Amino acid sequence: MSLRALILAACALALTACGNQPKPAELVSFEQMRQGEIAATVQDREPELYAEAEKAYKRALAAYEDDEPDDTLHATRLATIIWRTAVARSQLRDFEDAVKAEKRRVGLADEQLADAERRKQLATDAIARQERIIDMQQRLAAAEAQSRQVKRAADAKAQVDAAALKLKEAETLEAARLAPGEFNKAQAALRMAFDQFTAGNYKESEKTAALVIADADAAIVAARPL
Known part of the structure; x- marks a missing residue:
């Protein structure tokens, strides 16, 4: 797909996400x-x-x-x-x-x-x-x-727990040493997700937990031996 097509697709997705029913x-x-x-x-x-x-x-x-x-x-x-x-x-x-x-x-x-x-x-x-x-x-x-x-609350807790497990998986692969950028981002985001959950901001904690999983996955890929 060309760069122009990618940009147009991203704009269309952003407009769709922002529009109310x-x-x-x-x-x-x-x-x-x-x-x-x-x-x-x-x-x-x-x-x-x-x-x-x-x-x-x-x-x-x-x-x-x-x-x-x-x-x-x-x-x-x-x-x-x-x-x-x-x-x-x-x-x-x-x-x-x-x-x-x-x-x-x-x-x-x-x-x-x-x-x-x-x-x-x-x-x-x-x-x-x-x-x-x-x-x-x-x-x-x-x-x-x-x-x-x-x-x-139950849905948010499940998502935060899944994020914590994903970060733990990255930790077992020594991602903190081999992929410190992604690992540290995931670790900071997990702390934020816990704080949001504790404050009752369940929707935000789910979103943050999803970022944790994405960063932890990136750290796992970078740390996993070829």
Whole structure:
């Protein structure tokens, strides 16, 4: 393959690696909701729920940027539920205001009042259901996040352990003497991988461990007798 072809292939690979997947439909849908005409009303009437929805939305964006589709989906759904609850509460306030206004009207028919009260009760029940869903979603998201974190830790530990074994193999071949450059790079990278794992940076520790294996392999090749 020519040098020009190699350069073009490397550029194409770099562009592919850096590009994010399109935003999930649920995330796009939520962004449309939060930019709608009712957004300012929700922020004014339900500032706490609005802030909670924004926090969940930011977590969804962060997960999307980190290419974590499961975390993106969970955070987006939580943001959507919180947002809809805030909208329902805002609508409930409208219903309550309507009831008060109707009560003030002279000669209000009992049927009209009963209908307004019924709509108010329906809104109250809907909010209660939404709040129960939010609680369950938060509990489920926390449990699933913990489970994923445990798996990430196990995967990272396996990779770091494999890197340590590879460096040990290089050491038995006296790579420290015969290929000091590659061996010392692998040794320094292994220390970094251990530090990253201890700090809970599992993804970074896996990447560093892969570098350890590559450098240790190079040291083994250089040290192994022909």
